[in-house]
Amino acid sequence: xxxxxxxxxxxxxxxxIAPAAAWLFVFLVLPFIAMLVFAFGERAPxxxxxxxxxxxxxxxxxxxxxxxxxxxxLAPAGALLCLVVAYPTAYYLAVKANPRYRLMxxxxxxxxxxxxxxxxxxxxxxxxxxRGIPNLLALIGIEDVRLLNTPGAVxxxxxxxxxxxxxxxxxxxxxxxxxxLLEASADLGAKPVSTFFGVTLPLSLPGVMTGVAxxxxxxLGEYLIPQLLGxxxxxxxxxxxVDLFLQSxxxxxxxxxxxxxVAVVVVVLMVAMRIAWKVAGTRQVDLV
Amino acid sequence: MRAFISSVYxxxxxxxxxxxxxxxNAGRSASEFTGFSTAWYGKALGNTFLVSALQNSLMIAFTSxxxxxxxxxxxxxxxxxxxxxxxxxxxxxxxxxxVVPGVVIGIATLVALVAVFSFLxxxxxxxxxxxxxxxxxxxxxxxxxxxxxxxxxxVTMIVKxxxxxxxxxxxxxxxxxxxxxxxxxxxIVLPQILPSIxxxxxxxxxxxxxxxxxxxxxxxxxxxxxxxxxxxxxxGVTPEINAIATLVLVxxxxxxxxxxxxxxxxxxxxxx
Numbered sequence: 117x118x119x120x121x122x123x124x125x126x127x128x129x130x131x132x133i134a135p136a137a138a139w140l141f142v143f144l145v146l147p148f149i150a151m152l153v154f155a156f157g158e159r160a161p162x163x164x165x166x167x168x169x170x171x172x173x174x175x176x177x178x179x180x181x182x183x184x185x186x187x188x189x190l191a192p193a194g195a196l197l198c199l200v201v202a203y204p205t206a207y208y209l210a211v212k213a214n215p216r217y218r219l220m221x222x223x224x225x226x227x228x229x230x231x232x233x234x235x236x237x238x239x240x241x242x243x244x245x246x247r248g249i250p251n252l253l254a255l256i257g258i259e260d261v262r263l264l265n266t267p268g269a270v271x272x273x274x275x276x277x278x279x280x281x282x283x284x285x286x287x288x289x290x291x292x293x294x295x296x297l298l299e300a301s302a303d304l305g306a307k308p309v310s311t312f313f314g315v316t317l318p319l320s321l322p323g324v325m326t327g328v329a330x331x332x333x334x335x336l337g338e339y340l341i342p343q344l345l346g347x348x349x350x351x352x353x354x355x356x357x358v359d360l361f362l363q364s365x366x367x368x369x370x371x372x373x374x375x376x377x378v379a380v381v382v383v384v385l386m387v388a389m390r391i392a393w394k395v396a397g398t399r400q401v402d403l404v
Numbered sequence: 405m406r407a408f409i410s411s412v413y414x415x416x417x418x419x420x421x422x423x424x425x426x427x428x429n430a431g432r433s434a435s436e437f438t439g440f441s442t443a444w445y446g447k448a449l450g451n452t453f454l455v456s457a458l459q460n461s462l463m464i465a466f467t468s469x470x471x472x473x474x475x476x477x478x479x480x481x482x483x484x485x486x487x488x489x490x491x492x493x494x495x496x497x498x499x500x501x502x503v504v505p506g507v508v509i510g511i512a513t514l515v516a517l518v519a520v521f522s523f524l525x526x527x528x529x530x531x532x533x534x535x536x537x538x539x540x541x542x543x544x545x546x547x548x549x550x551x552x553x554x555x556x557x558x559v560t561m562i563v564k565x566x567x568x569x570x571x572x573x574x575x576x577x578x579x580x581x582x583x584x585x586x587x588x589x590x591x592i593v594l595p596q597i598l599p600s601i602x603x604x605x606x607x608x609x610x611x612x613x614x615x616x617x618x619x620x621x622x623x624x625x626x627x628x629x630x631x632x633x634x635x636x637x638x639x640g641v642t643p644e645i646n647a648i649a650t651l652v653l654v655x656x657x658x659x660x661x662x663x664x665x666x667x668x669x670x671x672x673x674x675x676x
Binding site for chain 1: 405408409412413415416417419420422423426474475476478479481482483485486494497498500501503504505506507508509511512513514515516517518519549550552553556560607610613614616617620621630633634637641645646649652653656657659660661663664
């Protein structure tokens with residue numbers, strides 16, 4: 117009787133999880149294996165893939181070194197710039213803001229993150245383009261200003277696109293901070309500045325870590341922002357991948373780059389988790 | 405401090421507001437507002453390519469989000485009943501589905517599907533009884549599959565968090581009162597996790613509706629709205645794009661606000 121009930125229980129569990137398991141296998145695990153196989157293959161003369169086992173694609177990675185450097189430089193730089201803007205904002209929302217308006221203000225920060233990144237990036241293309249700010253500058257006599265298609269434009273787009281994602285985890289870590297600790301610090305004679313650096317900042321580090329890791333990881337695979345605001349001059353790994361797959365049709369080389377990108381993401385993730393482990397006490401963040 | 409915060413909000417909303425404003429511009433100018441007009445909306449909605457791209461996007465977003473809501477919820481319920489090891493495995497797979505960059509998901513799906521089709525299509529040609537065997541290829545199905553992957557992980561994450569916050573006592577009370585597991589689920593568990601499932605569905609819908617990069621790789625000859633917008637932007641910025649962008653903004657705004665209200669309800673009910 118008990119054994120029969122156990123079998124039935126296991127069957128129900130299996131039935132519940134089967135569709136998702138099948139989906140994960142067919143559209144995540146299998147594609148990854150295929151990508152790995154392609155990365156060790158050769159490009160067919162007419163484009164696409166030809167079976168082989170060679171390390172040539174990986175040996176050829178330096179041919180796209182610029183894309184890697186741009187990504188590895190601008191993704192962390194963009195994340196840090198986000199942090200510089202996000203921390204004071206999160207601090208204000210969690211500590212200083214009037215509780216009556218707090219939820220509304222937080223909503224106003226989250227909502228842009230869930231609206232089309234394409235449209236939000238396009239807005240900056242519009243503003244930085246020749247008919248936007250440069251046009252206005254020309255009116256007051258400053259001619260020939262180039263804003264679009266520069267690293268600065270890409271960084272601006274990054275801060276704009278990912279600011280909400282940086283603010284949220286920091287806000288959560290500051291919001292759950294025990295106010296009595298701040299009072300205790302003040303009672304013991306600490307000045308507000310030393311309370312901030314001695315108590316508030318260290319306790320919000322998990323949120324800072326989560327934010328920096330999340331934004332950096334997402335930026336490593338970014339395509340739209342460098343494409344629209346960098347205009348082919350400031351390109352990321354994502355742009356190199358689109359070019360290799362959809363233009364020059366060098367699938368094996370593209371697969372090798374994609375595999376390398378995943379490896380970079382995993383390394384960043386592991387470093388972030390190692391540091392988070394040290395600062396400890398991370399809490400799951402609601403992104404919605 | 406106040407001034408800084410105001411400028412952050414200005415920074416977040418001014419660019420969007422500008423696009424919306426110029427979508428109502430009577431003239432073609434991108435820097436001079438010459439009068440109010442809805443002409444660009446008329447032009448956009450009269451564009452058959454655009455309307456069919458919009459229909460494709462809505463269909464793909466609805467199908468992938470609905471599948472994700474059903475299968476993701478089932479997975480969240482099933483994972484509760486798994487042993488620690490299997491649960492860790494699924495946790496890792498779902499996390500991978502969320503963390504791996506969209507561009508890589510797009511490429512991997514493209515590569516795998518093309519490889520599979522190159523086996524299946526000749527086989528079908530031999531086995532097919534009729535004269536014209538069907539040709540499997542990229543299209544709606546592959547976009548739905550690739551979007552469904554991320555969406556399912558998203559729904560599972562949200563619903564799992566909700567299940568974890570449910571009191572076990574109420575479920576036990578139900579079974580003590582001789583309710584069958586199915587009745588307990590229908591009367592006790594489902595009503596409590598329903599707002600999370602709906603929120604997950606809406607977020608998944610929003611994700612699919614807004615996604616460009618994954619669809620760009622696996623769409624084959626099909627066009628979604630973001631792909632259409634991207635292609636138009638490359639042809640040059642026009643006021644018509646402002647109108648389309650505004651429509652996309654309004655759509656995602658409505659979706660995310662509804663999702664937030666549903667999640668809020670959940671939070672206040674659980675007393676957090």
